[in-house]
Every structure is written in C-alpha cells, then in structure tokens.
Amino acid sequence: MAPNKRIVVSASRRTDIPAFYMDWFMAQVENGVFENINPYNCHVSIVPATPKAVHSIVFWSKNFRPFIEKKYGEKLLEMGFNLYFNFTINAASSQLEPHVPPLDDRFSQLSYLSKNFGPDSINWRFDPICFYVTDEIVEKNNLSGFARIARHANMCNIKRCISSFMDDYKKIGKRTAMIPGFSFRDLSVEKKCDIVKSLKTELERYDIDLSLCCEKDVLKELGENAGVGSASCVSHDTLAGLYEKDLSFKRDTGQRVKSGCGCSASFDIGDYQKHPCYHNCLFCYANPASPEARHH
Secondary structure: OOOOOEEEEEEOOOOOHHHHOHHHHHHHHHHOEEEEEOOOOOOEEEEEOOOOOEEEEEEEEOOOHHHHHOOHHHHHHHHOOEEEEEEEOOOOOOOOOOOOOOHHHHHHHHHHHHHHHOHHHEEEEEEEEOEEEOOOOOEEEOOOOHHHHHHHHHHOOOOEEEEEEOOOOHHHHHHHOOOOOOEEOOOOHHHHHHHHHHHHHHHHOOOOEEEEOOOHHHHHHHOHHHOOEEOOOOOHHHHHHHOOOOEOOOEOOOOOHHHOOOOEOOEEOOOOOOOOOOOOOOOOOOOOOOHHHHOO
C-alpha cells in the first residue's frame, strides 16, 4: 500500500454481512483489525479496521434490515468511516431466492439508505439474470419485476444499475440436480444483447445508467455505442468523487478480470465456511452444493 493511501474494505462478496454478521463485523472494528482468511490457501492476513487506514467500507447485501434496525451505519459514520452500498434487489422468487425479504420490505430499505446515506452511495444490482426450466418444461426467467424495481429506484434517486447473467458453476449444477425437472438455461450472446437493450430502454425512462458485471462477450457484441458500460461494483473513482481522494486507483487483479470485472482493489472480508449465507439462493456461487448444508 502506497504511503498515505487508505484501503477499501469489501463486506463482502463471500457472504451477506449486513444481513447476518454485523455483530461480528463491529467486534472486528472495535479490535481495529480484520483477520482475513484466503478462501483458496487458508492464509490468514491482517486487514486494518480503523478510519485512519480505511477509506471506505463497501457493503453488499440482499437484506439491509438488521443493519438499519440496529443503526450500524450511523455508528460507523460517527466513528469516521465512509460507507458505500451494493444492494441486490431482484424480482421476488421463492424458488431462486427463498429467504430474502418481500420486495416491499426491500423497497423500504432502499428508501432508508438513500435518505440517510445518500443515493450517490448506492448501486442497485439486479443480479443475476436467470433463465430456467422446471418440470412444466416452460422456460422461465426472473425479469418480470424489473420495471417495478426500476420505478422505486427512481423514486429513491438511484442512478446506477448493475446486472449480469448467471454463471453455472459446478456446485450450482450439483444443487439443482436435486430438484426434479429443474435446470438453468444459458442464452446465446445475441439473446443476451436483446435483453440488455430492453433493460436499458426501461432504465432510460428514469435516467438510470446500466452497466454489466463480468460480461465481456456481451459488451463486445453490443458495441461501444450501445451506452452500456463495464461495471465497477467497487470503484475508487466513485469513492474518491464522494469522499476523500487519498486512496490508490489500482485494479483488483483478484477478481474476474478476464471476464470484464472493472472493480478497483479492495479487501474482501468474511469467510465462506465460518460465515455461511442463509438466503439459500439457488444460483449462488458462494454456498455449498447441498441446500441442507445452508439451513440457519
């Protein structure tokens, strides 16, 4: 880390800390450090957890209700931390996302975050876009609620939407194999482009920008004049524009750069094993293959 350059803490791509683990998070802040375990080699590193060393904390969640009710954000602001939010709000689906709160509750959360922390500090993530079939043999998707969510995001003055298409990791295939008649469907690049153009048209009504996360092939097919960019869910340019500029502008080489990830460098905290996510999303890359292993 360069002198006088503070870091960004990502909390977290590995689990839903705002929904399930804020007590743990705040205890680490009180200690002044995060003990961070590399998920691939189990190496433990120490990440500072003080406002002097941390420029911003980027929270990722599908349910900020516990975070809001216990005023964790306000407490962190009082300590001197800058906050940023990646809020994933997808259409309601008991099959794809069985344990996220009802959509109206998530709308209420978005309104609170926008009012109390500012709309510029929020990315709305509609992620991932899923196509699938069930034992009815009829292809389904989770796009039906997009327009409704976009309308509410506009009411909250949100200006950024990030999306991507589902990646079918091996553990996801093992998970869905336990569900009779169910399977995810991949789409052609051309079909994906048609969907992206449709989403962009809907968002233009509300002056919301659309960007894609790790969709290099789709962006290439769309072309530079499509008005859809490569997403940076953690953007030092954005954070520097909102807050102080004393942070590095290095790319995050630990993410899916070859697929088009545009994120700036950050330290992901949390642990896949010690902090399992209980949303039990069917398409999740982070959770175990077996649904039984994920019960709260």
